[in-house]
Amino acid sequence: MRLRRVDPAPAGGQFFFEGRPVPFREGDSVASALMAAGIATFRATPVTGAARAPYCLMGVCYDCLVRIDGADNQRACMTPCGEGLRVERQAGVAGSPGSDERGAR
Numbered sequence: 042m043r044l045r046r047v048d049p050a051p052a053g054g055q056f057f058f059e060g061r062p063v064p065f066r067e068g069d070s071v072a073s074a075l076m077a078a079g080i081a082t083f084r085a086t087p088v089t090g091a092a093r094a095p096y097c098l099m100g101v102c103y104d105c106l107v108r109i110d111g112a113d114n115q116r117a118c119m120t121p122c123g124e125g126l127r128v129e130r131q132a133g134v135a136g137s138p139g140s141d142e143r144g145a146r
């Protein structure tokens with residue numbers, strides 16, 4: 042049996058992760074595009090600062106929280122890519138003890 046090769050989705054554009062351009066394909070979530078670009082650490086925990094990466098990729102674990110266009114606590118796995126989005130790592134959960142209103146510690 043021969044497996045058919047699946048062509049990748051067409052290029053969708055690019056957004057920016059902490060100023061670095063990141064290409065994406067049509068249908069990508071922010072999380073999938075970041076991981077495809079080799080970026081695995083999306084946030085740090087509020088108490089220990091431990092690095093977190095996407096885990097469930099279906100909106101349940103919240104380990105993929107990032108700031109998108111200035112809005113904190115966005116789940117990267119549930120956010121479709123868009124041309125020119127500005128995505129940043131987040132420290133903790135914005136509004137949680139030990140973080141300022143931006144999520145920074």
Ligand code: FES
Pocket residue numbers: 094095096097098099100101102103104105106116117118119
């Ligand atoms: S990876 Fe679990 S909510 Fe996004």
